[in-house]
Amino acid sequence: MLPDSLVDLHALQLDDARALLEHDAQNSDRDPGESAVHYLQRVIDGLCDLSLKDPLTGLGNRRHFHGVLARAIETVARSGDSVLLLLLDIDHFKSINDTYGHLAGDQVLRAIAGCLARCVRPVDTVARYGGEEFAVILPHCRPAFGRAVAERIRASVAALAIDIAPLQTLSVTISIGGAYAPEWVRSTADLWIERADQQLYRAKTEGRNRVCLDQPRELAVSAEEKGLLFSQLELDELALPGPVPPRVNA
Amino acid sequence: MNDTLAPAASDAADNLPVHPIGKVIAVTSGKGGVGKTFVSANLAAALAKRGLRVLVLDADLGLANLDVVLNLYPKLTLHDVFTGKATLDEAILPAPGGFSVLLAGSGMIEYSRLTPEVRGEFLRVVHSLVPRFDVVLLDTGAGISDVVLFAVSLASEILMVATPEPTSLTDAYATIKVLVGQQQRERIRLIVNQTTRAGSGVAITHQLQQVLDRFVVSGLGRSFTLSHLGDIPADPEVRQAVMRRQLLMQSQPTCSASTAIGQIARALAEKLVSKDG
Structure with a gap:
């Protein structure tokens, strides 16, 4: 008996899913050594991939x-x-x-x-x-x-x-x-x-x-304006990460 | 709705007529994430503490964060007022902090494009709010999208929130440029949030004014003043309050950030009163 949390692969109807994945040229057969969980994950991933892809071009749909x-x-x-x-x-x-x-x-x-x-x-x-x-x-x-x-x-x-x-x-x-x-x-x-x-x-x-x-309206600020905006401000007036520097003069 | 306020064309945002309404104050910013909604909510609480009847209108159509900041989940919102499912009175909520709010609601996403209908509805709402309150704060979005510029155009006072970082200041500067040029503004008030040393805001305001004078005002033929309204110091209590979704003015009324917001509210209230008188 399997515990409730585990899924018995044989109890799932995976034929349609496998057919879909085969169609997508992905190997959907279960490798002999592959665990059930890994196989199921691969089938689900394959289906998710299919549901988001355009079959003709391979692009996203x-x-x-x-x-x-x-x-x-x-x-x-x-x-x-x-x-x-x-x-x-x-x-x-x-x-x-x-x-x-x-x-x-x-x-x-x-x-x-x-x-x-x-x-x-x-x-x-x-x-x-x-x-x-x-x-x-x-x-x-x-x-x-x-x-x-x-x-x-x-x-x-x-x-x-x-x-x-x-x-x-x-x-x-x-x-x-x-x-x-x-x-x-x-x-x-x-x-x-x-x-x-x-x-x-x-x-x-x-x-x-x-x-x-x-074209969006752009916030237009020239390099010259930017330069002047910060030229006079001392660095410690702008917020910097780390501790607040001690004040030397007012 | 007043006919003279009706937009002439559906796409007239570039030369938007400005019809400032007294006692309507816009809180805006150049970029997002500088604490605009935090400032709106706590400033509203501070103004309410001074005895003013205050309403905060979530004018950030489509990006409503005020509900998150205030931990409010209303059944009826501005969206329902727009669609006729609720009256204004039903949608106005009491907020913690002794002021009122009108939240946009997630349905407002579809209004993120500014059609004449949205403008009309918005104007109608603001005009019916003004007689009921001493101050209407518009918590607008960031930047210069049509919706933001429109919301700001309704306000007689503009409060620009910025943090003392180069990107925030650059975007604030660029937004002020647009507002001065397009809306013929003569004064914008700057609030510098998360400052790490005293005097930062004054120095930043001075610097912005100098660059504005040189690149913007000189070609205007009129004056423009960027006034420093106040600084809100970086304060670990702010983060705590935001995480707990509490209003700082309520949960930590004596912390340094709350004290600063109280001072900003006082300065603002005095200016509003002196203007009325």
Whole structure:
């Protein structure tokens, strides 16, 4: 008899889960020497992974995207970190499908997904947001750099030669709309996405293959101003970690 | 709602008309986490101790921390007033410390974008609060988002809270710049929180004023004064009170930080009275 706290693997219906994981090309069979707990953990991890991944491109799916976005909103509200959300849409994707077929369309989606993943930092999140729409969440991305990052992504995709059949390559472009999370304000995912989406719409109507960003109002302080702000203040007037220094003169 | 206060366009935040209302005081800051809500709540208690009828309005729409500081969990909030589910009287709560509060409620998150409707509702609420109290303190958010600038634009007095750290002072400076430029403010009062030596706040205010004079005021054709309202010394009792979710003015009325807040309340009350008289 097993104690209550242990699960008998034979009592679980794991066939569907195993089939799903096999489909994902992960070895889901139990190794002879593997403990039941370890095996079960591996199945659960595999399922979690599957539930957050887009099967075609291997990127995060919409569920994954919303989870990351929700956490970003909480962080921004309290830390004032600059987080940029980009929505990217493939230009004229329907005509690619119509002209070259859906398999070619899938190739294009995979190639762009790979390109996006290579364009960003490990801390960033790339997700497939919809059919031909992708999303990128970039934490710690100061407003001064946002446009350069988005432009780099746009140019990298435009420079791709995508193999859609032997000896047949295709070039595609994307339009990008972006918005920063409002700093020190707890916004909602819907409002944030809507702002980025408006910019994407602008990029589309202004001719596609371009970047439109909703730039936040920045607290603009020049280096000269900063220098003067602290030039006269003695160091011990600014809060420093450690014990309070003794006062020498008033 | 007064028609002249209605916003002309939905996105007019950049040239927001300022309609300061007497006895409305905004407590704001350049960056978050400098103790803005702590100052609002304890200053309210200190003003109440001086016999004033005080209300603190959680104007930090979408980031309500006042409930946490005061350990209050109301059923009815400003959100319910906005949506017509509650009257103003139902949503005004007595807070520990002898003042009243109107909390935003978590539903206010959806108002973090400043639509004409939100402005209208907000104005309506502030206008109906003013006759009932001697002082209405607006605990606003940090920085220069539309909601913050709007809330601050309603106040006749602005209290800027900063800590004596370079990032906090830089953001305070940048925010003051925006308020001077956009809202034609002639005076902002600075409270320096968590100071570690006497005289810090005076020196910091002086320094900020010098840089403002050089980079902002010189091009204005009018004067601007950054007044030093007071310092609140770094005090271990503050952390204790925050952790226990008690009002410092109540739990430790004689500690150094409480004494400082009492002095700030006195200075503020005298200024308000002299203005009325």
